Amino acid sequence: MATLLAFPSPVVVEPQRTDAMPADALQTPAGDDDAWSAWMGRAQGGDNAAYHALLNAIAPYLRAIARRYLGNREDAEDAVQDILIIVHGVRHTYEPGRPFKPWLATIATRRCIDVLRRRARRVEHEVLAEEPFDRIDEDSPGPEDALARGQAAQHVRRAVADLTPRQQQAIELVHLKDLSLNEASSESRQSVSALKVACHRALKSLRHALGKEDVPHD
Amino acid sequence: MTDTRRLIDQLAARAEPVRPLSSPLRRTAVWVALATLLIAMIASVYGLRTGLRADLAQAPLMLEWIASVLTGLLAAYAVFQISVPGRSPHWMWLPLPALLLWLAGLGWGCLRDYVRMGADAFLMEAVSSECAVAITMTSVPLGLLMLVMVRHAGVVRPAPTAMLVALSAAALSAAGVSLYHGGETALMVLLWHLGAVVVLSLLCLLFGRPLFAWIGYAKR
Numbered sequence: 001m002a003t004l005l006a007f008p009s010p011v012v013v014e015p016q017r018t019d020a021m022p023a024d025a026l027q028t029p030a031g032d033d034d035a036w037s038a039w040m041g042r043a044q045g046g047d048n049a050a051y052h053a054l055l056n057a058i059a060p061y062l063r064a065i066a067r068r069y070l071g072n073r074e075d076a077e078d079a080v081q082d083i084l085i086i087v088h089g090v091r092h093t094y095e096p097g098r099p100f101k102p103w104l105a106t107i108a109t110r111r112c113i114d115v116l117r118r119r120a121r122r123v124e125h126e127v128l129a130e131e132p133f134d135r136i137d138e139d140s141p142g143p144e145d146a147l148a149r150g151q152a153a154q155h156v157r158r159a160v161a162d163l164t165p166r167q168q169q170a171i172e173l174v175h176l177k178d179l180s181l182n183e184a185s186s187e188s189r190q191s192v193s194a195l196k197v198a199c200h201r202a203l204k205s206l207r208h209a210l211g212k213e214d215v216p217h218d
Numbered sequence: 219m220t221d222t223r224r225l226i227d228q229l230a231a232r233a234e235p236v237r238p239l240s241s242p243l244r245r246t247a248v249w250v251a252l253a254t255l256l257i258a259m260i261a262s263v264y265g266l267r268t269g270l271r272a273d274l275a276q277a278p279l280m281l282e283w284i285a286s287v288l289t290g291l292l293a294a295y296a297v298f299q300i301s302v303p304g305r306s307p308h309w310m311w312l313p314l315p316a317l318l319l320w321l322a323g324l325g326w327g328c329l330r331d332y333v334r335m336g337a338d339a340f341l342m343e344a345v346s347s348e349c350a351v352a353i354t355m356t357s358v359p360l361g362l363l364m365l366v367m368v369r370h371a372g373v374v375r376p377a378p379t380a381m382l383v384a385l386s387a388a389a390l391s392a393a394g395v396s397l398y399h400g401g402e403t404a405l406m407v408l409l410w411h412l413g414a415v416v417v418l419s420l421l422c423l424l425f426g427r428p429l430f431a432w433i434g435y436a437k438r
Contacts, residue, residue, distance in 0.1 A: 044236050052230035059222060081225050088229045090370045092236040093302050103304035107373060110303075 032057070037100040044091060055084060062108050069112035075119075083111050159209035163202050166190065170198035171206075242298035242305075249294055249367060253360050253387070257394030260356060264398035273400065278330070282323030283396055286411070288316040290390035297364065297382045301371035310378050313385060320389075324412060327404025340405055349395055349402070350414040356391035357384065357418055362433070369434020372427075380426030381419050388415040 036054055043051035062083050066076035086107055094103050160168060173184035174195065185192045239245070273279045292313040299309035332340070364383045371379040392411040402410075422429065 043233050044238055046233055046235035048230050048233045051233040052226065055226040055230055059226065077222060081222055084222070084225055084229060086373050088232070090303065090373060093239050093370050094304075095238055095241070095302070098304065103302075106303040110374060 033099055033101045036104070037096070037098075040091065040094050040100055041096040044094070044096070055087075058087075058104060059084070061104070065105065065108045066112055069109070070115060075115065079112055079115050082115075083108050086111060155210065159206050162209065163205055164198075166194075167198045167202035167205070170195050171202045174199050239302065242295060242302070245298045245367065246291070246295045249298075249364055250291060250390075252363065253290075253294075253390050256360060257356065257390065257397075261394060261397045267398050267400045269400060270397060278323060278326055282320060282327065283393060285316050285320035285323055286389050286393040286396070289313050289320055289415075290386045290388075290393065292316050293382045293386035293389060294364070297368055297379055297386060300375050300382070301368035301379045303374050307375065307378070310375075310382060313382070313389075317385075317389075321408075321412065324404055324408040328408065331403050331405065335403070338403075341403070347410055349392075349399055349407075349410040352395045352399060353388055353391045353411065353414040354418065356394060357387040357414075360387035360391065361418075361422070365429065365433050369430065372430030372434050376430040377423050377426035380429050381423035384418040384422035385415060388418045 036057060039050040039054035039057070043054055059080060062080045063076060066079040066083070067073070070076045070079055087104065090107070094100065160171070163171070169188050170184070170190070173179045173188055174181065179187065181192045181195055184190075184195055188195065190198065240248075274283065296309045296312040299305045299312075300307055361383050364387060365380070368379060368383070392415055395411070396407075
């Protein structure tokens, strides 16, 4: 941190305090622009006191812009500091005699938009980064388990494919979708008794194909 | 707040004198002078093409060439306007009429060639692609020079500024290439000259932000 230097007060306008943000900071009096413009002109010539007064005077204005865009007090204050550093870096681009406020507002709003853009990118990145983990079980299987499960699933699919279409439909509605026999009957347009028979035969076939322990009992 | 006050103290302590930017018109004049010098040097190495005088005596061809030069000049002026904080972003549309005039001139040339040559007017000549390479090679140093001149645009309007930089450099390069490379159909000029200008401009529009982050004052 730099040592604090004593700056003589400029004679043009009394600078505002940085810790007080007027409610109408964005509608500063027209006289401000002239004062700020004059201070900037002198600052470009190397006048430390005028530059200090200018930076102090524009801080509340920048804070109002930053809060309007970013809301969050901490982010807004960081943005104000960023904007002040940018103002310092590009102060040669201010053309003396032209209105100062549009020059400053352009820099400030662009910086706030950049912060918002970065914030959006960060959120997007976090969402993308979380997605793959959401899809992984906490006790996700190892490669051998995964292979065994894959083979078992293939086995079941083959056994189900060997059933008649009516039996497949009955199993899907009653055992997978967990519908009652009446609901399954109205959806499949099969009678309740036909569904019972189809389920019974289907389960018998599956038991035969897969072994008793793999098949749920009704 | 305390940090901000401390930062203000630090910045104020480092208020070395700076020279304000010249007016956009003066900066445009400087850049165009440098661009003209570079293009004239390249043209003198290759030598002016035969038939250039006869071509420029024809009003449509002359108009088309002037439109390409005008596109480069107006794009340069727009760059020096929109790259400065506080200037109107509407300046970026300044080169559009000249660009449309250039496009219209080339379109008219295609029709004229078709009437004169029939289907031969639309033959694709791979050798004409040399133009696009020449325009790109000339545009790169010119564009880099201009980017350095407006390196502060990174904190204002990086993408449109970069696009106009490319448009200006490429349009002037295309006008320069026309001086020592010719004999093509209007379609080939449309494809390779204007095509190179449009592609370079769009690339710079896409990569404007990283370009300024690399070359000048831009915060990511």
